[in-house]
Amino acid sequence: MDTWTDRLSEYLDDTLAGSERAALDAHLAGCAACRATLDELRRVVARARGLEDRPPAADLWPGIAERIGVSPDVVSLSARRRARRIALSVPQLIAAGIALVLVGGTAVRLALPRVPRAAVAFDGARPGSATVVSWAGPAISASDSAVLELRAALAIGRSSGQIDAATVRVLEQSLMTIDSAVTQARRALDTDPNSLYLHQHLAETLRRKSQFLRRATTLVSART
Amino acid sequence: MQTTGPGTATLVKDPATTAADAEAADATMAASGDGRAFERLYRAHVARIHSLVRRMLDADEADDLTQDIFVRAWDKLHTFRGEAAFGTWLHRLAVNVILARRKRVAVDRGRRASDPEALETVSGRRETPEMTVDFEEAIGRLPDGARQVFILHDVAGYRHEEIADLLGVAPGTSKSQLHHARTALRKRLK
Numbered sequence: 001m002d003t004w005t006d007r008l009s010e011y012l013d014d015t016l017a018g019s020e021r022a023a024l025d026a027h028l029a030g031c032a033a034c035r036a037t038l039d040e041l042r043r044v045v046a047r048a049r050g051l052e053d054r055p056p057a058a059d060l061w062p063g064i065a066e067r068i069g070v071s072p073d074v075v076s077l078s079a080r081r082r083a084r085r086i087a088l089s090v091p092q093l094i095a096a097g098i099a100l101v102l103v104g105g106t107a108v109r110l111a112l113p114r115v116p117r118a119a120v121a122f123d124g125a126r127p128g129s130a131t132v133v134s135w136a137g138p139a140i141s142a143s144d145s146a147v148l149e150l151r152a153a154l155a156i157g158r159s160s161g162q163i164d165a166a167t168v169r170v171l172e173q174s175l176m177t178i179d180s181a182v183t184q185a186r187r188a189l190d191t192d193p194n195s196l197y198l199h200q201h202l203a204e205t206l207r208r209k210s211q212f213l214r215r216a217t218t219l220v221s222a223r224t
Numbered sequence: 225m226q227t228t229g230p231g232t233a234t235l236v237k238d239p240a241t242t243a244a245d246a247e248a249a250d251a252t253m254a255a256s257g258d259g260r261a262f263e264r265l266y267r268a269h270v271a272r273i274h275s276l277v278r279r280m281l282d283a284d285e286a287d288d289l290t291q292d293i294f295v296r297a298w299d300k301l302h303t304f305r306g307e308a309a310f311g312t313w314l315h316r317l318a319v320n321v322i323l324a325r326r327k328r329v330a331v332d333r334g335r336r337a338s339d340p341e342a343l344e345t346v347s348g349r350r351e352t353p354e355m356t357v358d359f360e361e362a363i364g365r366l367p368d369g370a371r372q373v374f375i376l377h378d379v380a381g382y383r384h385e386e387i388a389d390l391l392g393v394a395p396g397t398s399k400s401q402l403h404h405a406r407t408a409l410r411k412r413l414k
Contacts, residue, residue: 009403015384040410047359047413048378053275056287060274061266063291068298070259204246208253 004031008038012045146213147175153217178209247310255301262301266294269311273318279363279375280322289325293318315380319390326368362412366405373398374405 004027010016011024028035065071154168185202192198247268253261273293278286297314304313363371372391376382377398384402388395 006400006403009406010399015399037410040413041406043413044406044409045378047409048374051275051360051379053271054278055271056274056290058287060270060287060291060294061263064266064294064298065259065263067291067295068259068262070262201245204249208249 004028004034005037008034008041012038012041146210146217150175150213150217174212178205178212181205182209244309248306251301251304251306251310254298255304262298265297265310265314269314270294272311273314276315276318276375276380277322279360279379280372281325282364285325289322292325293321296321319376319380323372323390326372359409359412362409366408370401370405370408373401374409377402378406 004024007016007020007024011021014021016024028038150171154171158165158168182202182205185198185205189195189198189202247265250258250261250264254265270290274286274290277289277293281289293314297317300317304310363374366374369391373387376387376390377384382390384395384398387393387398391398
């Protein structure tokens with residue numbers, strides 16, 4: 001143990017001033033004990049960084065869900081209809097739809113080409129090997145069907161007077177905005193068809209659109 | 225983002241960036257009341273948060289406090305601006321909840337906040353290959369101050385300035401506590 005021993009952690013973390021580090025370097029060259037201690041400290045740090053996180057033995061989600069007032073169960077759409085269970089209010093749905101578009105729109109803008117096409121690389125794919133139509137077609141068709149289902153439910157609600165015109169209008173606007181996000185993503189893919197990120201982004205946008213439509217339809221159906 | 229050469233960049237986001245985008249979207253959805261989006265965030269982060277609580281407090285408090293942290297996160301989601309990754313925001317919130325909890329229980333327990341014998345207890349139990357290595361148990365035996373700094377710095381990756389800010393101590397104190405903790409633990413790994 002010497003005057004340098006207490007500085008070994010700082011040396012290890014590279015937080016010593018340049019002159020101190022140089023002096024400690026010189027000391028370490030001739031002090032086997034400090035070199036050994038430094039090695040041990042290095043092992044402690046490596047061990048700490050390698051600690052694995054473990055989940056709790058029991059699932060804590062049901063307790064959390066109860067405390068924050070959401071259902072802990074995964075309930076199918078048909079079960080939701082039977083139970084007339086409403087997960088979100090109309091303002092929440094609208095907010096969620098708008099939030100989706102804001103996040104999605106920003107992501108697409110960030111991903112749009114700002115460099116010459118020649119500089120764009122895509123590992124593991126041949127040019128033109130992936131197209132929007134090849135994988136997204138069924139998802140787009142499915143979401144179109146879901147839009148029709150929601151619009152039908154909206155029409156019933158509006159004609160029966162159980163859903164007011166303002167609610168119908170904002171839901172329609174949300175749908176238009178979400179569709180715009182999908183269109184934006186598809187256009188970006190037309191420009192850069194080999195971008196893995198854009199493919200993932202479109203898939204995620206479609207997934208969220210589908211989720212939004214399911215919730216909106218459930219909500220509207222519950223009111224009619 | 226990958227680079228292909230000087231001045232060029234691919235448009236391919238790496239999986240971590242894409243996951244961060246998805247989490248930011250989930251956080252936004254959750255802030256608007258989407259419980260399922262919040263559940264996805266819970267599933268993604270519960271192991272890290274629970275481990276943090278378990279290491280900084282006692283294991284028997286870990287479940288309750290982990291729940292408290294996620295409930296607090298739900299209440300505070302509107303303050304998440306996406307400037308940092310959601311995981312970073314949540315971790316910082318968790319640390320604050322844990323430290324507040326520690327302050328409340330510190331007086332009751334009169335734990336080894338500055339007990340030099342505790343360091344000896346940790347370092348005196350040498351680890352052998354035959355023993356089940358329980359590094360985490362050794363961390364749990366550290367005095368409170370050294371334990372907090374060690375976990376925050378060496379396990380969680382905080383800088384001394386951040387730790388000093390969180391704990392209300394000088395950065396030099398954080399460095400000193402870290403060295404004491406490492407010195408106590410190093411003999412366990414001999």
